[in-house]
Amino acid sequence: MLAQQRQAAILDRVRATGGVRVGELANEFGVSDMTIRRDLDLLHERGLLAKVHGGATVAGSTDEPGFQAKSVRQQAEKAAIATGAARLVHPGAAIALSAGTTTAELARRLVDVPSLTVVTNSLPVADILHDQGRDDQTVVLTGGVRTPSDALVGPLAVAAVRSLHLDLLFLGVHGVTDRAGFTTPNLMEAETNRALVAAADRLVVLADHTKWGTVGLSAIAPLSDAHVMVTDDRLAPEARRLLGDRVGELLVVPATGPGGLR
Template sequence: MLARQRQAAILERVRAFGGVRVTELAAEFGVSDMTIRRDLETLHERGVLAKVHGGATVTGPGSTDEPGFRAKSVRQSAEKAAIADHAARLVHPGAAIALSAGTTTAELARRLVDVPGLTVVTNSLPVAEILHVGGRPDQTVVLTGGVRTPSDALVGPLAVAALGTLHLDLLFLGVHGISERAGFTTPNLMEADTNRALVAAADRLVVLADHTKWGTVGISSIVGLDAADVLVTDDRLAPDARRTLADRVGELVVVPGTEGTP
């Protein structure tokens, strides 16, 4: 296959799925990772896709843009792993917790499969599948009903009703964006309602958000910055954002080891 043909096929996959991984493309086309990276660089320079760590995604996000789960999963993978590693240390055996939808919360779910006696409430199909397939038999997974979003979240009145009578120790919340004015935001109006119901059901709120979420504003606010008991982010977050968040959230945790990641 010629380079132009391969690049056209790559672009078609990005547009169809929202995102692609270098390793998957290399295996599919029978070429090296370096060849795929050069293809992605060429397409990036043409402005038809956005390069991210480990792959590429579609370009042009806005306040109502809602990437699919697969597209988001290839973004900031190192940062999400570091954030999830820290968040897992906050979970104790026998706890009743909630995990919202999102790729960072899915990373956290992979680290909770061996926690005994855990009860997990979630509106995320990937989170529920991870714990159902790999979790312990003494774990309980509660999946809300609702309408499925492009990011594989279940949202809407059914999800809100399911959460209305629950009392949970801890909520791990993934967000689309963070700003000083708008707080924690999402591009999906119904998901905002569902996330607010999750917040109301939990004694403590832990927000999991990599540095790219700062300055991004979705169309609907979930809660203000002051509502977060803990915000876990990575060390690529800008100094001014750190100062702002340290003043507003209960505790700001900046996990080390991701600064300088491409």
């Protein structure tokens, strides 16, 4: 195997599993640990993965872009995902929306659904719903410490969520991998999100195709906890097959056509 082929295979493995070890790769490819380390150095220098002691993980596992920075990414995909997810909401439901730009898109599509109770730890989501001034909707904003993604997290948020019983949680995530599940780079946000998952009867994960192969520092939930995952049609076929086997239902929506911006 040529070095370039080996490096491509290593990168595929990191994206699929979230992380690799030098010794395991050396045994698999029949080369020395030093050769693998040089491969990892090269991939790290190109920004394609992050080196850690004894191996490597997906690049950006601890990076957390701000809400505004993320809001301009994958706009067509997020719009389509939000439109598809909105169809799962029925009048009179008690739902939760976690922080994130995709859940904010979903909030914009819920303003006309009557008699909703919406619990959120997202300042943008709360603003979107509050600005409508509907008397038949209740918006509950948790307290807590504000993160770069405009989430309110920490003990106050967790305590508020633990006292609630919700029909649906719509969860935005930083990364999705087979091994790590649904993840975020923020430890406190992960704790708050885990409380939201526990409070809801059903978990709906909203994640565009770029989230696949990315792993954040802290786990929220395994793939099998998702009753539904809504993603876009640019997700790779292999990822679709894996997720289709692991989540309750995989809903793939086209990023063109109704709800898309392309």
